[in-house]
Amino acid sequence: MPVEQRVVSRQKIGGGGGGSAPAPAPAAEPVAEKKSRRGLLVVVAVVVVLLIGGAAAYFLLLKGDGAAAEPAPEPTPELGAVVKVEPISINLADGRYLRLGLGLQLTADAGEEIDASRALDLAIALYSGRPIAEVSDPATRDQLKAQLAEQLSEAYEGEVVDVYLTNYVTQ
Template sequence: MSKDETTTAAADAPKKSKKMLMIIVIAAVVLLGGGGAGAFFMMKGDSAEAAPVKGTVVALDDAMTINLADGHYLKLNFSLQQTADAGAESVDTSEARELAIDEYTGKTLAELSTEKGREEIKKDLTAKIVKAYTEEDKKMVMGVYYTAFVTQ
């Protein structure tokens, strides 16, 4: 064997090993990526099925006047977004009124003066109302809409 033939044979061997390594790496990436994508879509499907469907909106009859800190007041009224699971009959709003009074009583005017403050307190109120109106793992209410929000 000549010197040139030995060099060519030695050069071919690493190329074949690199090709084989590259094929193994690509196969592993495809398999892992496919498994990850499958798991993602399966989990996504479960959460999409659990999302409640909007039903009717129930308005509270009258606005409430709530005492805030430092002698200020809040005139508040809101509506409840029911889920389709609640059916055609409107939910009793008494408990929602009580939860709103408890949530807003004693808050400062500064807390309610900013959009961020109002949204944060509304988020807390909505979570409490949804929890209160959940029966046998069925959400009867899924949201709160302000219809009056006046501070003094």
């Protein structure tokens, strides 16, 4: 706990009449010092905020030296109907099988119906003979789905833009 010091002046009490002015109050000096510190803190805070804002604007807006701008993404085709393909059983390794159902996302230009036999043929070729551990792994399943979507896009000449796994059961 801070110790408070008090100064007592030795001034004559009474009518000395020396004409001297009373001494200024000692409390006025700390108040002025507090105000100047507060003002200094406000100025420092404003400078820091401006520096941080300037740095953020530089890194976010200017992003390097402006060498090569990112290419614009290709426009995605407008989506059309989703054609459901009935689930089929695909033979896996070791006498196991995979029950696989598909949904084919078509473009708006493709219409509403397509022959799903090519999609089934590609799915059978991609999945058959694989070990059950491979098709059960979520990361591998996503890779196989991406491969199937790419193959379907090529086989249907861009009319199929995505594939959905509507049934995926291993046994």
